[in-house]
Amino acid sequence: MNARTEPHLIQSALSQAAEHHHHLSTTHLDALEEEAIFVLREVAAAFERPALLFSGGKDSLVLLKCAEKAFGAGRIPYPLLMIDTGHNFHEVTDFRDLRARELGAELIVRSVEDSMRRGTVRLAHPGESRNAHQSVTLLEAIEEFRFDALIGGARRDEEKARAKERIFSHRDSFGQWQPKAQRPELWTLFNTRHAPGEHFRVFPISNWTERDVWQYIAREDIALPSLYYSHERLVVERRGLLVPVTELTPLKEGETAERRQVRFRTVGDITCTCPVESLAATPDEIVVETLLSDVSERGATRMDDKTSDASMEKRKKDGYF
Known part of the structure; x- marks a missing residue:
């Protein structure tokens, strides 16, 4: 008997692996x-x-x-x-x-x-x-x-x-x-x-x-400001970042804003904090996104961290x- 002829053995192995990872x-x-x-x-x-x-x-x-x-x-x-x-x-x-x-x-x-x-x-x-x-x-x-x-x-x-x-x-x-x-x-x-x-x-x-932070938030059911989860927001692209369009960060001449589904990985001063495109609406979904990201949260979302001075x-x- 092998896993190829016994599909339930494959499912059992996957379940055991998931349980081991959770532990x-x-x-x-x-x-x-x-x-x-x-x-x-x-x-x-x-x-x-x-x-x-x-x-x-x-x-x-x-x-x-x-x-x-x-x-x-x-x-x-x-x-x-x-x-x-x-x-x-x-x-x-x-x-x-x-x-x-x-x-x-x-x-x-x-x-x-x-x-x-x-x-x-x-x-x-x-x-x-x-x-x-x-x-x-x-x-x-x-x-x-x-x-x-x-x-x-x-x-x-x-x-x-x-x-x-x-x-x-x-x-x-x-x-x-x-x-x-x-x-x-x-x-x-x-x-x-x-x-x-x-x-x-x-x-x-x-x-x-x-x-770790997001896994802990999920485990402990920690409530967060809504900005951390996917929502629709008016943004404009600048220097590789999505800048939220607000009274403090208005459009510049020649720029065009668009509505996108975004969330904030970090929240700070409106003038230097940017969201990222995301559909993640729960901590578990954000954990998956984090696994796939190769850019630090500040590197991806903070305008002030991109200037040497x-x-x-x-x-x-x-x-x-």
Whole structure:
């Protein structure tokens, strides 16, 4: 007897393979979740005034889910902090406020527009993206609240500069990052010593990939802003990217807009965040798309990451997330 003459044996083998893959995936996610929870608890134990950076995006929502598991709803021991450019998608900021209320978490919002009024941020021209200027507002918030640790949802697979980060990433008294001065992290032992005025950026999901994030979203049934799923939107092609046509990003002379089915892989400032064409309407469908993609989510969707003078590494050295 062989599989060619017994079709049910083929089906049985495929089912066993799928079950084995599901088991490996679940085990893998369990390990990543365990590491994230360990780091979140370590921050609570090692620092006096930590905060969790929370934008309402998918990575920060995954991080918030891990924090909820680490401490319990209504018991997260640090506030949520969001730096708002004033040009964020309302679907995301509305969702941010909703999740904070549901968890009974303290939400602190500081705006780039406030920094502009103080004169600490000055735009080269009114249409300039405010995204890079978030560094100034963030450093002002750190000084205002005397935060000594900021927990973020950045991942190493997002961008080459972020791949250089440690899980516990030291920042000097100017809020600057020195890649060559990062501390070793062996055997999950983290050096959290810092002088007055210094702080740490902490990345509990640093070892996750975009696919891990979406598999975890599917497994945990994490609600997300609707922008992450396929929807029809007016867009225009620019420099190989699909730019959403909005009041902040209007059509230029000679351009023609068209309606396409798109979704956002990452959400940020409207002036520099682009969607991708997609029909994926569920986390599982997005997992399949992610398996087929050979471009990082930032490389495929962020206009500001394509200019050398605004490189991620330079911005991080200046205090960016």
